[in-house]
Amino acid sequence: MNKNLKGKTVAIIAILLVFVWGIFLGTDPKASVDAMRKGAAERGVAWGIVSGIGQNIHLGLDLKGGLHMILQVMVDEAINSDSQRAAERMQTSLKAKNIPFASISVDPSRPDRVVMKGVPPEQSSTARDIASEQLSEYDMSSDANGALFLTLKPSVLRDNKTHAVQQSIEVIRSRIDTLGVSEPVIEEHGLGENQILVQLPGVDDPTRVKDIISSTGMLEIKQAFGNNAYPTEQDAIAAAGGLVDKMVLPGSSIGSSGASGYYVVSRNSVVAGRDVRDAEVTRDDAGRPAVNFQLTGDAGTRFGEFTGKNIGNYLAVVVSGKVKEVASINAEIHDSGIIQGGFNDQSAKDLALVLRSGALPASLHYLDDEVVSASLGRDSIKQGVTAAIVGMLLVMVFMLIYYKGAGINADLALFLNLIILLGFMGFSGAVLTLPGIAGVILTIGMGVDSNVLIFERIREELRAGKVPSQAVDQGFGHAWLTIVDTHITTIVSAAILFLFGTGPVKGFAVTLVVGLLANLFTAVFVSRVIFDAHLVGKERGEPISI
Amino acid sequence: MEFFGEVNIDWMAKKWYFLCFSLVVTVAGILSMIFWHGIPRGVDFTGGTLITVKFNEPVHEDMIRSALDKAGVKDERVQGIGPASNNEFIISLGQSSADEKALDKGKEEVFKALNNSPLAGKYVDRGSSIVGPQVGQQLRNQALWATLYSLLGMLIYLAFRFEFIYGVAAVVAVFHDTIFTLGVFSLTNTELSLTVIAAILTLIGYSMNDTIVVFDRIRENAKIMRRESMRELVNKSINQTLSRTILTSGLTFLTVISLYLFGGEVLHGFSFALVIGILIGTYSSIAVAAPMLVAYQGSRAARQGRLAESKAQEKRRDKVRA
Numbered sequence: 001m002n003k004n005l006k007g008k009t010v011a012i013i014a015i016l017l018v019f020v021w022g023i024f025l026g027t028d029p030k031a032s033v034d035a036m037r038k039g040a041a042e043r044g045v046a047w048g049i050v051s052g053i054g055q056n057i058h059l060g061l062d063l064k065g066g067l068h069m070i071l072q073v074m075v076d077e078a079i080n081s082d083s084q085r086a087a088e089r090m091q092t093s094l095k096a097k098n099i100p101f102a103s104i105s106v107d108p109s110r111p112d113r114v115v116m117k118g119v120p121p122e123q124s125s126t127a128r129d130i131a132s133e134q135l136s137e138y139d140m141s142s143d144a145n146g147a148l149f150l151t152l153k154p155s156v157l158r159d160n161k162t163h164a165v166q167q168s169i170e171v172i173r174s175r176i177d178t179l180g181v182s183e184p185v186i187e188e189h190g191l192g193e194n195q196i197l198v199q200l201p202g203v204d205d206p207t208r209v210k211d212i213i214s215s216t217g218m219l220e221i222k223q224a225f226g227n228n229a230y231p232t233e234q235d236a237i238a239a240a241g242g243l244v245d246k247m248v249l250p251g252s253s254i255g256s257s258g259a260s261g262y263y264v265v266s267r268n269s270v271v272a273g274r275d276v277r278d279a280e281v282t283r284d285d286a287g288r289p290a291v292n293f294q295l296t297g298d299a300g301t302r303f304g305e306f307t308g309k310n311i312g313n314y315l316a317v318v319v320s321g322k323v324k325e326v327a328s329i330n331a332e333i334h335d336s337g338i339i340q341g342g343f344n345d346q347s348a349k350d351l352a353l354v355l356r357s358g359a360l361p362a363s364l365h366y367l368d369d370e371v372v373s374a375s376l377g378r379d380s381i382k383q384g385v386t387a388a389i390v391g392m393l394l395v396m397v398f399m400l401i402y403y404k405g406a407g408i409n410a411d412l413a414l415f416l417n418l419i420i421l422l423g424f425m426g427f428s429g430a431v432l433t434l435p436g437i438a439g440v441i442l443t444i445g446m447g448v449d450s451n452v453l454i455f456e457r458i459r460e461e462l463r464a465g466k467v468p469s470q471a472v473d474q475g476f477g478h479a480w481l482t483i484v485d486t487h488i489t490t491i492v493s494a495a496i497l498f499l500f501g502t503g504p505v506k507g508f509a510v511t512l513v514v515g516l517l518a519n520l521f522t523a524v525f526v527s528r529v530i531f532d533a534h535l536v537g538k539e540r541g542e543p544i545s546i
Numbered sequence: 547m548e549f550f551g552e553v554n555i556d557w558m559a560k561k562w563y564f565l566c567f568s569l570v571v572t573v574a575g576i577l578s579m580i581f582w583h584g585i586p587r588g589v590d591f592t593g594g595t596l597i598t599v600k601f602n603e604p605v606h607e608d609m610i611r612s613a614l615d616k617a618g619v620k621d622e623r624v625q626g627i628g629p630a631s632n633n634e635f636i637i638s639l640g641q642s643s644a645d646e647k648a649l650d651k652g653k654e655e656v657f658k659a660l661n662n663s664p665l666a667g668k669y670v671d672r673g674s675s676i677v678g679p680q681v682g683q684q685l686r687n688q689a690l691w692a693t694l695y696s697l698l699g700m701l702i703y704l705a706f707r708f709e710f711i712y713g714v715a716a717v718v719a720v721f722h723d724t725i726f727t728l729g730v731f732s733l734t735n736t737e738l739s740l741t742v743i744a745a746i747l748t749l750i751g752y753s754m755n756d757t758i759v760v761f762d763r764i765r766e767n768a769k770i771m772r773r774e775s776m777r778e779l780v781n782k783s784i785n786q787t788l789s790r791t792i793l794t795s796g797l798t799f800l801t802v803i804s805l806y807l808f809g810g811e812v813l814h815g816f817s818f819a820l821v822i823g824i825l826i827g828t829y830s831s832i833a834v835a836a837p838m839l840v841a842y843q844g845s846r847a848a849r850q851g852r853l854a855e856s857k858a859q860e861k862r863r864d865k866v867r868a
Contacts (some may be wrong), residue, residue: 065673070681191684207650369650370675376598383810390808391801398797402547435744438816441805442748445798446755449790452797453759456790459548482762485707486755492703493696493754497747500692508744512751 005536008529015521016416019423024049026056026426056426058183060433060507063381065374066201067209070367071172073194077362078164079157080111081220081272086135086150087114088268093130099123103244105267112152114138121146164361165194171360172198175212195367206371213364219293219355221271221303221337224316227326229261236262243267249316251323263323265316270306275299279355281348282338289348290340293355300335308332319351321363384437391441392418395448403455405545409530410451413522417447420518421511430514433507439494443515446486450523454479458546468544472531480524487516550789557784557832558777558840564833568722575729583732588739591686593679595639595652598627598672601665605633609665617659619652628810634672650676689743693750697721700754708761711842716757719835723753723826730822741816749823752798756791757831763787764839776843780836795828 025032035055040048061068083106091104102118119127128140131150138150152160165188173186181200189197203209229251230236236248247267275295282292295303307315307329317325317339325339343351396414400407421440425432458475466474491513498509534544579585589596607624614622614637621640628634639652653674660666697717704713724746731738763783771779784791802824806817 070678072680191688192680210650367678368676368681370673370677371671372673373598373671375600375670376672380810380813383808384813387805387808387810387813388801391804394800394804395797398800402793404547434741434813434816438741438744438748438820441801441820442751444801445752445794448797449755449759449794452790452793456787456793460786478766481766482759485762486758489700489703489754489758490751492699493751496696496699497692500695501688505689505692505743505747508747 005529005532008525009533012526012529016419019420019426022423022426023056023419024052024426027429028055031055053422053426057422058425058429058431059377059381060431060436061199061201061370061372061377062434063377063384063432064201065372065377066199067203067206068200068368068370068372069198069206069210070189070192070369071168071196071198071213072192072365072367073165073168073196073360074362074365075161075164075194076111079152079160080106081269081361082160083111083114083152084268085272086138088270089134090114090116090131090150091268093134094119094127097126097130099127101127105244107149110151112157114150116148116150117146119146119148124148161194165196167361168364169196172196172213176200176209192367196364202374203371206369210366210369219271219276220269220318222269222316222318223266223306223310224314224323224326225264225266227314227328229263231261233262236264240264249318249321249323263316263326265318265323269318270315271295271299271303276355277335279352281345281352284338284340288340289343289345290338291343291348291352291355292336292338294336295334297335303337304332304334380434384434388437388440388444392444395444399448399451403546405534406455406458406531409527410448410455412530413451413527414444414447416526417443417515417518417522420522421515424514424518425511430510431507432511435505435508436511439508439511440515442512443519446490446516447519447523449486450479450483450519451527453482454523454527455546462546467541468538469535469540472528472535472544476524476528476531483520483524487520491516548789550792553785553788555781555785555788557781558837561833561837561840564837568726568830568834572722572725572729575725575732578729578732583735585728585732586735586737587682587686588737589638589675589677589682590740591677591682591738592640593677593682595656595674595676597637597639597653597656597674599635599637599660599669600672601633601635601669603633603668604630605635605665605668607635610635610637610660613663613665614656614659617655617662619655619659622656652676685740693724693747697750704758704761708765711839712761712765715835715838715842716754716761718838719757719830720750720753722834723749723823723830726826726830727819727822731819736815736818739815741813742819745816745819745823748820749827752824753827753830756795756827757835759790760784760787760831760836761839764836777840780840784832784836791828791831795824799824 024036032052032055036048036052038048039051087104087106091101094101094104100118100120100123101116104114104116107113107115116127124142124146127148131138131140131148135150137153137156139153141149141151143149169186169188173184176184176186176198181203183201185197185199187197189195198213200209225240225246230239230248233248233250237243240246240248245267246264248262249265251261251263275298277294277296279291279293282290284290310329311331312329314326314328316323317327327340339351392414396407396411399410403410418440421443424430454475457479458471461471461474462468494509494512494516497505498513501509531544538544607626610624611622614624619639623638625636625638626632626634627636637656639656653676657671660669697720700720701713701717704716727746727749728738730736731742760783763786764780767774767779767783767786771782774782799821802817802820805813806821809817
């Protein structure tokens, strides 16, 4: 029974050292040591150690302070602009083959569907051929009135939505990066469809951050029907004479041509969000700030065709659904252009940043935002840690009094359990939150329970007249089954919570699962080794302290 | 040191008292959830705005309220947190102030109102939380489903390790605890926040743990004591594990009480739920789960008895006919 005692002790010490490493040095020992040195230089040795631990154990926003937001990506907008481009391609192709049509436009009630009206029945099969050749991601159908429908295939629709969310995440990330926030979380929010979770630790001023994220709407270049602004929306609609191919957009107050007013522009965009390759601040001929943009190859070709055909007409630069500028087209422009007038240095720089980081494929709605000030976070963690330490000390003192010698076992096991838990957090980068602390408390509770179970069982066996070594053996043997059942049941439930939960539920589940695994090891294995080591030096039948 | 020697309590004789107590509290809780306070949900779930401010001089809630009212902020609630000397308050606004387009509007109004009042410059913004109605609903649904799935997972594991009825009894006991706790929250009109959900998950884990310890002993005793009835078996098992039950709950209670006392305002609802949860989790193992086992065995025995009797009768009849 005791033959492997030495090996077991070495194994326990090795595991202990590994997790102590995790707490103090983590996965990046150099950074941890740097943090320790810096902390120690600033506010003494104790603070240095705390800084080192802080480098490895990541605290949630509720403990650290910061900004938490959930954003909804309006994916239908992205699908809509895809469909608009498809409609435009169809128009161009049909015109090239001399097939007449009344209108080709996106179904206003379904962004994934293009409606083609007025194609002569005898030529509809040619139109179908063109569609299936050029727009293979669309399904063709028709109705009794001879209208043709191009509907985005469901799988493509799903992919495009996912793509829009992914692209939004990338865009937001590149913007946040320019703000220099450390350890930002920008990821898909598992809870709702097409939602993004943004967590920015240490950000106390949400307004600024939100401005930077939300001012980053979509860039579109559309054909403008005239460069005059109408005073009201109604006037503009009346002037447009039907809104099948056209739409009315408000002017942006910063724009060059007219602070307010409404413009009539084409419903289709020549250039949309994802077509911009690069943008930078430049100067126009008069030396005023302007923004120079470059288009991707494909978009450049389209833009060239459009401008070539429309020399003397107007184009509208639309940012975030507002007309920024209406300019006359003086020459065929291929892959670059200048948005000019009305900028100051700051607004030009902002717009260039917006365009450069790739415009968002769709606009964002804020669903939720939470700011925790660093001071509140500090108070929470101070109180949480105080409570946990006081609770643990009380438990430890009680165990020592009630179980005497064996109480040391239990206390060591509890302590080791905590080290494994914290060490794991240091290695894995898992985040400790308030609900996570709840998980730690349940772990402490179950750790105590395992020890109590074992000790009570050993006492029972001793009362039944067994010698200590036998009592320990059987006490562990019987209690082991119970401990396995209680732990596995709780681990099963915590694992399910982890899989189906997010946010607070998940934080709770992580610490609980790790804590329970640690517990199985400390309460059963470590405690047993200590008992055995204790029994080795004793005569058979000599009483143990329990 | 030892608190408990041999105990010999007939727990099952008290099952009607247990049933009465559980029924009275849970039914009162359910009635309160339906007709009275509902389940009082915090901004986390209903959507709305929460703003925490701390003043650097003594301020009364009414001063904040009047400053807000004067500026035309509607439906606000002002609540002091911690001891009065803390001068820290939570200002909450209902959902209407947080529509999805202008999430910040309510918050801006509050700060504008404070800055236009004599309180200007005497406070720090400690943080705020604005929850859109959609997110609250998602969270609620998700927490509910995650909990139900995890109960199902435990049921399956227990059915596999013990017998199906053990799993059912344990899950019913845990369910009882959840309803009980929610009922107490409803009766006392204490708001449920996300951290309280974490507490309820904790109490489910704790209660399940406690029940399994008793069940394990029943299973073990069933192997050695084949003569005893289920009722005696259960009584004996509860008595044998009683000292561990009381020690463990006592010690866990100690941890939770220290959390309640030192854990600060943020953990208040959380530790309140745990204080109830540990008491009720311990109670339910003895008073809900165990009697269910006895009742099940009893009804099965009665059924088998009736079956045996009717078979015997048939045999007699056959004999007569023969």
